[in-house]
Amino acid sequence: MAGTTWNEQDDAPTHDEAVAKVGELLRDHHLAMLTTVDADGALVSRPMGVQDVEFDGDLWFFTALDSHKVGQIRAGSPANAAFAGSSSWLSVSGTAEVLKDTAKARELWGPVAEAWFPDGPETPNLGLIKLHADTAEYWDSPGGRLATVISLVKAKVTGEAYDGGENATVDL
Secondary structure (H helix, E strand, O other): OOOEEHHHOOOOOOHHHHHHHHHHHHOOOOEEEEEEEOOOOOEEEEEEEEOOOOOOOEEEEEEEOOOHHHHHHHOOOEEEEEEEOOOEEEEEEEEEEEEOOHHHHHHHOOHHHHHHOOOOOOOOOEEEEEEEEEEEEEEEOOOHHHHHHHHHHHHHHHOOOOOOOEEEEEEO
16 A cells, blocks of 8 residues: 655644544544564564543553563563554554553443453452554545445556555654
8 A cells, every 4th residue: 555654745734633633543443453572572462452532642451460461561562552444454553561550440441341350440450551652554445345445446447556545654
């Protein structure tokens, strides 16, 4: 897919507009594949529910404090949260930290968290992962799958490369 970095565009949106676009795309995605690096240097991904808060450059996840990902983050692993939907894809990369913060857990609490931690926000083994985003890259194909299929067919018929919709990297 053709891509641009907003910093390269002549009519680049402001930083606030760029962050708002990432936040808009995040509203459509509730599950991420959270990737960290293990002690052997291997990438490890697992599905995680991202907490529904206004995006300000950070993503929040509930976790068990005795999980492998917590050990990897505490050892300094970088983190990436990847999201895929019917017409948009988003990759958010940065550093993560593990917090034991009952007040923040209460603030973020909802039915999905309760399914994993039935004892509530005071669960002794409950922690939070806060991913501090450095960059986000997205691909947005307005119109969904049908528009994508039509664009792919058009590219095949005309012999022109498929442009893939909007793609940008946002420095956060």
